[in-house]
Amino acid sequence: MATIKDIQEQIVEEFAVFDNWMDKYQYIIDLGKALPVIEESSKTEENLIKGCQSRVWLSCKEKDGLLYFTADSDAIITKGIISLLIRVYDGHSADEILAAEPEFIEQIGLKANLSPTRANGLLSMIKQIKLYALAYSQKESGAQNKEPEIATEAKLYPADELQKNIVRALKQVYDPEISVNVYDLGLIYEIKITPPAGEAAGFEVFIKMTMTSPTCPLADDVIADVESAVSDVPGVKGVKIELVFEPAWDDSRMSEEAKLELGLL
Amino acid sequence: MNIINRIRADFPALEQKMNGEQLIYLDSAATSQKPKSVLSLMEEMAGRTNANVHRAMYALSDKATELYETAREVVREFINAPARENIIFTSGTTASINLVADSFCRTFLKANDAIIIAADSHHSNIVPWQLAAQRAGAEIRVLPISTEPTQGRGFTAHLLIEELENLIDEKVKIVAVTHVSNITGLVNQVERVIEIAHRHNIPVVVDGAQGIVHQAVDVQKMGCDFYAFSAHKIYGATGAGVLYGKRELLEQMPPYMGGGDMVETVTYQKTTYAPLPLKFEAGTPNFIGAASLAPALEYAKWLKDGIVQSVDGESVSVCDVVEAEQKKITEYLTEALFNEVGDVQLYGFEKSTDASTGVKKELPLFTFNIKGANAGDLAQLLDKMGVAVRSGLMCAEPLLNSLGATGALRASFAPYNTLAEAKNFIACLRRAKQMVL
Numbered sequence: 001m002a003t004i005k006d007i008q009e010q011i012v013e014e015f016a017v018f019d020n021w022m023d024k025y026q027y028i029i030d031l032g033k034a035l036p037v038i039e040e041s042s043k044t045e046e047n048l049i050k051g052c053q054s055r056v057w058l059s060c061k062e063k064d065g066l067l068y069f070t071a072d073s074d075a076i077i078t079k080g081i082i083s084l085l086i087r088v089y090d091g092h093s094a095d096e097i098l099a100a101e102p103e104f105i106e107q108i109g110l111k112a113n114l115s116p117t118r119a120n121g122l123l124s125m126i127k128q129i130k131l132y133a134l135a136y137s138q139k140e141s142g143a144q145n146k147e148p149e150i151a152t153e154a155k156l157y158p159a160d161e162l163q164k165n166i167v168r169a170l171k172q173v174y175d176p177e178i179s180v181n182v183y184d185l186g187l188i189y190e191i192k193i194t195p196p197a198g199e200a201a202g203f204e205v206f207i208k209m210t211m212t213s214p215t216c217p218l219a220d221d222v223i224a225d226v227e228s229a230v231s232d233v234p235g236v237k238g239v240k241i242e243l244v245f246e247p248a249w250d251d252s253r254m255s256e257e258a259k260l261e262l263g264l265l
Numbered sequence: 266m267n268i269i270n271r272i273r274a275d276f277p278a279l280e281q282k283m284n285g286e287q288l289i290y291l292d293s294a295a296t297s298q299k300p301k302s303v304l305s306l307m308e309e310m311a312g313r314t315n316a317n318v319h320r321a322m323y324a325l326s327d328k329a330t331e332l333y334e335t336a337r338e339v340v341r342e343f344i345n346a347p348a349r350e351n352i353i354f355t356s357g358t359t360a361s362i363n364l365v366a367d368s369f370c371r372t373f374l375k376a377n378d379a380i381i382i383a384a385d386s387h388h389s390n391i392v393p394w395q396l397a398a399q400r401a402g403a404e405i406r407v408l409p410i411s412t413e414p415t416q417g418r419g420f421t422a423h424l425l426i427e428e429l430e431n432l433i434d435e436k437v438k439i440v441a442v443t444h445v446s447n448i449t450g451l452v453n454q455v456e457r458v459i460e461i462a463h464r465h466n467i468p469v470v471v472d473g474a475q476g477i478v479h480q481a482v483d484v485q486k487m488g489c490d491f492y493a494f495s496a497h498k499i500y501g502a503t504g505a506g507v508l509y510g511k512r513e514l515l516e517q518m519p520p521y522m523g524g525g526d527m528v529e530t531v532t533y534q535k536t537t538y539a540p541l542p543l544k545f546e547a548g549t550p551n552f553i554g555a556a557s558l559a560p561a562l563e564y565a566k567w568l569k570d571g572i573v574q575s576v577d578g579e580s581v582s583v584c585d586v587v588e589a590e591q592k593k594i595t596e597y598l599t600e601a602l603f604n605e606v607g608d609v610q611l612y613g614f615e616k617s618t619d620a621s622t623g624v625k626k627e628l629p630l631f632t633f634n635i636k637g638a639n640a641g642d643l644a645q646l647l648d649k650m651g652v653a654v655r656s657g658l659m660c661a662e663p664l665l666n667s668l669g670a671t672g673a674l675r676a677s678f679a680p681y682n683t684l685a686e687a688k689n690f691i692a693c694l695r696r697a698k699q700m701v702l
Contacts, residue, residue, distance in 0.1 A: 021284070021649050026700055029642075054641050075639035076701050077646075115645060 004100040007088050008107075015108040024108070025077065032080030038070045049121075049128050054078045056125060060132040066091050067136060069129065078118065081110070082125055089129050094137035102126055127260065134256050162203060162235050166191060169229040176218045182226060186253025187211065189244065202237025205230055209241060210249045219243065268573060268586040273681050275300040275564075286651025289686045289693075294447055294475060294630055294677035295655055296497045302560040303500055306332075310553045318552045319526055319543070333552045336559040337542070343562045344492065345483040346509050350541040353508040353515075354555040358474040359389040361493030361508035362441070364545060365470050366393035368518040369439060376402035379436040384410040384667065385424055385446040385453070388660040390472040394441055406432045408442070408458075412667055416623050418603060419611035419633065420668050422449045429461045440469045444476025444492075448661045448675070449613020450630030452480060459488045468514060474498055478679075479628050481569070484509050496554055501561030505554025508545070515541055524548040568680050587680045594678050594687045595629045601691045606698060608636040612668050629678035629687075632659065635694075638701045640674040646697040652690055 002010070018024045038057065047057040054075035061068050069086045073079040088104065089097050105111050111119050170183040182188060190208035207226065211219050223241055230239045251259070273279050278298040281288050290298060316326040318333045337352050346352055355361045374380070380394045384407050398405050411423045424442070440462045445452050455476075459469045468490035473482060477494040484492050491514075495506040510518075520527055520538055524547030529537040538544045571583035602609045603622045612632045617625035634640060644656035655675040658665055665673060676690060 022646075022700075025646060025649065029700055054639060075642050077639075077642045113649075115648070118641070118645065 001091065004088055004092055004096060008100075008102070008104040011084060011088070011104045012107045021113055024113075028080035028084070029076050030080070031083045032073075032076045032078070035071065035079055035083040035086070038072045042070065043072065049124050054118075054121065056082060056121065058082065058125065058128050058132075060129075060136075062136055065093055065140075067094060067097060067133060069132075078121065081122060085125055085129060089133075094133040094140070097133035098130060098137065130260060131257070134260065138256065162193060162233065163191070165233045166193070166205060166230055166236070169233050170226065173222065173225045173229050175212065176221065177216075178212070180254070180258045182209070182222065184255040184258035185212070186255070186258075187222075187249065196237065203235055204238045204240070205233075205236055206240045207242070208244055210244055212249050214245045268575075268581065268583060269590055269681070269683055271573070272568075272583075272587070273683075275302070276681050277301065277304070279681060283651045283653065284649050286649075289652045289682075289689055291652060291654050291676040291678060291682065291686070291690060293478075293679035293682075294450075294498070294675065296503065297478070297500050297679055298681065299500055299502070299557075300560070300564050302564060303502065303557050306560050307502055307553055307557055310556055317549055329552060329556075332556040332559070333550070336556045339559040339562050340507055343482075343566065344477075344509055345485055347485065348512070350512055351484075351509050351515070353510065353542045353545045354550055355493075355506045355508050355545075356504050356551060356554075357495040357497070357506035358472060358493045359393075359495075359506075361491075361506055362390055362470065362472060363393045364508055364521045365439075365491050365493075365510070365518075366397040368521045368545075369468075369514065370397035370401060370403075372518055374398075374401040374403050374438050377436060378403040378438045379406050379434075380404075381406045381408055381429070381432050381437055381440040383408045383424055383442045383453075385422065385449060385451075385664050386441070386443050386661065387447050387472060387474065388662070389474075390441050390443060390470075391663065403438075404436075406437070408432060408440075410664070410667070415614075415616055418609070418622065418624055419614065421616060422446075422613040422664075422668060423451060424453045426454060426457050426461070429458060433462070433465050433467065437465070437467055440467055441472070442469065443472045444482075445473075445479050445628070446613060446661075446664070447475050447630075448632045448659055448664055448673075450475075450626065450628040450632070450677070451613050451615075452476070452627060455489065456487055463488065468511075475630075478565075490514055496558050496561060499561055500564050502551075502554040502557035505551045505557065507558070512541065515545070520544055520547065522547040526550070590684060591629050591678065591680065593684045594682065595626050597684060597687055598629065598631055598676070598691070599624055599626050601687075602631065602633060605691055606635065606694050608698075610634045610636065610670075612665070612670065612673060629682070630675070631677075632673050632675040634670055634673050635698050635702075638698060640672045642701050643674055643694070643697045646700060647690075647693055650693040650696070652693050654690075 015024060018027060042059045043057045047059045049056045049058055054073055056071065056073040056078055058069060058071045069090050071082045071086060073082060085102065088102060114122060167183060170188055171181045173182045175182055175185055178185065188207060188209050192206040194204040196202055223243060227239050227241055230236060276298040279290060310332060314328045314332060316329045318330040320326055337349050340352050341349055355364060374397060378401060380398055380403060382391055382394050382405060395405060408429055409425050411421050411425055413421045415421060440458065442455055442458050443453060444455055455471050462469045470491040471489045473492050473494040476482060478499050490511045492509040497503040527539050527544050527547040529539050567583060568587055569584050572580050573583055575581045599622055602611065610633055611624065615625040617623060640656040644654055647654055657672050659675055
């Protein structure tokens, strides 16, 4: 079976035949038309790729350790592009997919010849393919993210919901130097939720967190942002934050998605 | 040189290649190109006459202020407003409508009141009203459009003004309509809207972003209470626009933003505001953008009433030539879209009995889809052939959705566009259609 590298080289060779972009587009469109149609049932919200202007559905199945993709789009050029990506990555292992960059895109000049919105869409498609691969590789290795320790003494409803909402709020706070939120960056070590005492009207939230470096000049801003984001969660009455540098943060604490976002994978 | 080519020579942006092809710019409804007179004023003001307006005692500031205030007078005359106090410079149509939605509604809109907006509105004449309604606890009512399919060729999409009477009751405090739709290119009879609303003492805001370009606007004759437009759609700079407002309403409205230039005296506790129009112009304005309205509207005026000598020494009306070309373009496209391209769904037209298409367009603004083709795909391919058209929702999602579309293609023509360009566009569109279908 051809490697991802072989297939990419083959695509670059095919595109070299055309000397203008109208012909290249025609080729991409024809590939789009030839892409097997997917079942309507696969066109779910879950399979819809975010970040594309046209609607693109991508689903992935695993068989004998190899990943197989199907896709569809309501725009034919987009469909042609995703058919190229599928041709490159289809039938390979998750590790192979994660290790291979789609270099053919640069080499055939595709990115430069797309409108900026479509170029963004292209990046989203690649990210989605890699996210699928990541999910399967984690499932195989049984790897665990370093999730913060979340403790709640509350047995009652809204604790579960509250916990989700607090995590959601933390994901809205961004490290000013790295474009990843504090939660996925792994800065949150502990979240403790204490139920209202007696008649008090709301939960107390205790957060233990760190900074990427003890000398971070913007630490106060980040802490203030965390405090205000969590305070805004309905049901929260008070927020206490403890800043610790033990254990020290390192990039292994980042979620896989954050690593992907930063191009560390 | 014929007159259209002479006009084209005034717009440097037209003479360039895109993707190796001569640019055919068909997105003037999004922003128009700028003539040399506007460009040179902008360069002059940025590079030489650069001093803050209304502030200083030195000559350079006076010169800048004069250019700024001259533009106000040019605007006043262009729309026949009674006085300079009626003309407020803003950052554009969106800012003008937000100003009214915020300031007017803070004074006049209470809980359980209602605002009427029009179904063919641009987002900028929908969202500000929703925000105002949310703040006050008021409701939004929508003046509907006809969505009558015609011989499988699309939808007429007229504003159903006769429905207005049914929507009005004592709760309605303001009506917001669009002069010319940026999707359908249809001219709404805003005078009728105003007449009905005024019978109930309800003020009317008109979004004139497209209207100011295509129609002769006389705000006194029209009778509107507010008229909003942008400089950049009528040959001026981006980031500048106008709100015309009736004086008695503007006087009663609180300032929209606080800052410098809009004050008379300020203590730490209390401020008295500057008289109109400066009350609504807080902070250093975009004085280059506002001043660009002078040459921009003068250009627009020249297109309407200019006289030039033809090569044979005859006097020719610029307007006659431009209108004839625009009419030719409109008629050609109406016919060619259906008969040469085919499978077209056109959004917004007049029904016609005589033409072979059963469809008539007033203005050269065409929003359409080709059945089975994605508008984004077509726009991408047209771009490769040098043709710039808009694709997507054109900031009018509710309107397109009510016409059954999740996106569309729009080609809009300006006086600097030619019939030859229209023909080229159709040829390119045919090629794009063949490629994707």
